Amino acid sequence: MALASSSAISASFSSLSLVPQEFRALQISSFVVPSVAGNSARRRWLVKPVNAERKRSDSIVPLAATVAAPEVAEKVVEPEDYQKLAEELEEASTLAIIDKALEKFGNDIAIAFSGAEDVVLIENAKLTGRPFRVFSLDTGRLNSETYRFFDTVEKHYGIRIEYMFPDAVEVQGLVRTKGLFSFYEDGHQECCRVRKVRPLRRALKGLRAWITGQRKDQSPGTRSEIPVVQVDPSFEGMDSGIGSLVKWNPLANASGHDIWNFLRTMNVPINALHLQGYVSIGCEPCTRPVLPGQHEREGRWWWEDAMAKECGLHKGNIKQEAETQNGKANGSTQLNADIFSTENVVNLSRTGIENLARLEDRKEPWLVVLYAPWCRFCQAMEGSYVELAEKLAGSGVKVGKFRADGEQKEFAERELQLGSFPTILFFPKHSARPVKYSSGKRDVDSFMAFVNAL
Template sequence: MTTIPTIDLVDALASEYADKSPSEIMKLALSQQGEIAISFSGAEDVVLIDLASNLGIPFRVFSLDTGRLHPETYQFLDTVRKHYKIDIEICFPESDAVQKLVTEKGFFSFYQDEHKECCGIRKVQPLRKKLATLDGWITGQRKDQSPGTRNEIPVVQADPGFSGPGKQLIKYNPLANWSSADVWNYIRLMEIPYNPLHERGFISIGCEPCTRPVLPNQHEREGRWWWEDATHKECGLHAGNMKK
């Protein structure tokens, strides 16, 4: 195994692996010494799990349960767990924080206050707690996934959103150069599981109250937080993508 890359080596790795295949980038990530895990929720992420399983290198998977996911998503998580015979480390929000939000603002405050507060409690805080135990994480981000926020993501990067004093967290994006069509071609070719909501027009799938199907020729992220600015469809998990 190689060591976790220091900040001065990250850019060099990103350049070296910029045009390599997702499998090669995944192998790089899983070969790093330290605690590395795949973040899993959607179509891109099950591709990551399939790539990792084919490499024959031990790997970890974690997922965020916000308490507001679609029933189909919970079933999908269990399907993937059984299909690959893996454990999925489930991360939950702090119950006191959820209870305070719901008591003070109700179950659907995000329709008036925007989604950031709810996502912060249900997604970002649990992720921050999880990443504090890791040296690197592997995501299914793609450059074509969100207008204005993901079009410049590298295949390897220092994570500015979740690194802390004395600790440099590394983020690997093996599918950064793939399109949605590439992802689905792989899923069909390899006959791997996918969320049944995709068959009903859902492309980018998040929490049930904040996700809806998209129409033909709509961008996939238009189904997320559709009542807000279409160019900033991020929940905070990838805060480093947002331009200041």
């Protein structure tokens, strides 16, 4: 009897290797020896083993082994209040948050790895002294520098990154139907859904939690409310269903400045593209260096409007901006505080800019920005545009602004060459048609060079 019971217990214990520690302790404390006489279903609420052995036949297990151990009262596992936990960890360090995440989920959690922020996550995970897993999405269209970066990170930390790839049939169908660069014509969402979102969904189905490098300051317009930990609002974990996956965002409250200070201090690997002006790095056809005065996300999908700068991996954390797409919220256009508010920048009305556009012999040249106050790229260039207005004060060049979202957007697209926010126009002194500023550089010197050239 002792031999049979020991074997059964050993088999049950071995199946707990991939189960979180709190569940392991619970199973051990309430363990009941399996019984051929009907007790085998008594503990089915426990987490099932990943690689369960086939049930033994009655002829192998001695009859004496069917005697059940004394009844033990079942413990009720209270669900974790992750909103409360997020509040408790709001001021915690990145290291403390990651340590907590790894402690709670063990082998059932993994770090989502792609860029600079994620090296910070890996470095902190290493500093905890706990084992950790790392996975990444290989879209098939990454820069060669990114692939070399992945290899360097593996060797530096002595780890193996678990790569997830898009479904070959889906990629083949997309390319055969719409070509290799369809995203330039109809938006990047479809390609990202095939190459990134669906592979991520498959990866997360094998986990109970994941760790991301999201920061609030990456995109103030869409990521400003990211908590440090939450029940994932978009994806499911291995147990399936709403609430089956926990999402950790240890860098939510960190700034880009904090990240780069850490990278320099710890002397960890970085993507060589960062040295070429890239900040936020994605697929090769959809990423370019960030120019002076631009927001870090502006290098992504640069041909699209500011509202589309997300791929869908963090859909649940993105503030729903359908109402602000046209600058409206419940019928009001005052959702965000106005920007470029200085005495040196003239606020033009619809009538004012129509009159300005009709003049064929202006007395003074004008520089005008077409903007939306909710646009993070407009917000990012506010400082340089205000400084430019101060420099041009008294020079004979007027500096103005025209809010071109909401009801004015169609007019601005039709009459004022609005493509995306911000759009900058120069109205020369002796010309009817305005000249569009085509450079992506938004520093004062570049603006001044544009004005002086005209």
